Amino acid sequence: MHKNITILQAAHLPEKTERELQETFDIIRLPKDHDEGMRMLAELGAKIRGIAVRHAHIDKAMLDTMPALEIISSYSAGLDGIDVEAAQARGIAVHNTSKILAEDVADLAVALAISVTRGTVRGHDFVRDGSWEQGGAFPLGRSLRSLKTGIIGLGHIGSAITRRLQAMGATVAYQGPRKKPVDIAYFATAVELAAWADLLIVTCPATPETIGLIDQHVLDALGPEGFLVNIARGTIVDEAALIATLSRGGIAGAGLDVFEKEPHVPDALRNDPRVVLSPHMGSGTRETRQQMGDRMVEALLEHFAKR
CATH class of the missing domain: 3.40.50.720 (NAD(P)-binding Rossmann-like Domain)
Structure with a gap:
């Protein structure tokens, strides 16, 4: 006592x-x-x-x-x-408590990655609204294990995501403030990692150095076939740049658990079928x-x- x-x-x-x-x-x-x-x-x-x-x-x-x-x-x-x-x-x-919640957050990151690359939410709606029964053709998705995945921030959460992706057969690389003694490729900048990656997963903490890190340059490097997942903090992604990039087909889609001004989520993200949303629930298990x-x-x- x-x-x-x-x-x-x-x-x-x-x-x-x-x-x-x-x-x-x-x-x-x-x-x-x-x-x-x-x-x-x-x-x-x-x-x-x-x-x-x-x-x-x-x-x-x-x-x-x-x-x-x-x-x-x-x-x-x-x-x-x-x-x-x-x-x-x-x-x-x-x-x-980052070490405690890493596993559940990593689970959600992979779930969002699968959802955005395979279109599972759109598939749900496709069945529910009767489009499948009416003979509609659902578009093909992407195989997660075939996508080169870049991890922004290889801490407890980033490492837990990496273990899951490697078990699935995916190729993983990372970016952070310093190189770590791990057997995966390292890129010095987020732009370089995005240019290499097909899927970019943001897991780093929000610091003065990382706020706004995923900016227009990074999104342009990720490209029109690339996907973004953010389970870190909303302020790390330039939300206006993300919306603008999506509007012109600059990336293929995004899975977002966090937002710049939570709980407000811009209409452009809420109404975009290429975007999968969750309410900052990464650690949300009992x-x-x-x-x-x-x-x-x-x-x-x-x-x-x-x-």
Whole structure:
């Protein structure tokens, strides 16, 4: 028990996770309103030693209100909204759950890749609306294992996708900030990878270096026979450029789990039969969501057990 340790809960969490935090720590909840939250932190921030976060914005100004802060434990794969550089400069430990959710996100990435290349959603509609019964001819798709697949970001998720694709017989290459000790081809830039690939899957975190990475140049390099899948963050793909490219047949299709301004999805994407959409559900299984909560609490427990 660490009831003498105060944790700022900046997240709505699974019931079991909420209960474990309440039973273990002294919990302060962050108000949803930013100004109200800053007023509360001005009063109580000095005693906060840890943060349990999900999607809240934790910037340097907020961190400065918590001089005793030792750890940020995030219930997510990415660290969007957290000023990681400011936290690390103060020696604050920062943890996320990317390893926990990698397998489920990889499953969805492959599902989207199959859906967009084989036209499974369109096939569903083709049967449901009676077109098949009326003698319509459904167009041929592409064989996923025959497509050269480029992975943007070979972390936990990118590696899990690579294992699945290789098991299916696909040829895989990757791009990232540095070459890794793996036995697959490496490309130094996203444009070079896209020019090689038939299918491009985006798995990298959203950072200042990756936001807008999949721009018009990358989409042009992917070409009219190429497919794009994004299960990372919507801001990594230039959404306006993607819409413009699709409108002129510049790529063959896209599978998207994430969007620039969620939950808003532009009509041009929602109404394009070449685009398969899902509602940011990459880690959305009961099993993984609970494991994410468990790991978030474990990171806090492990940290303070050393104190």
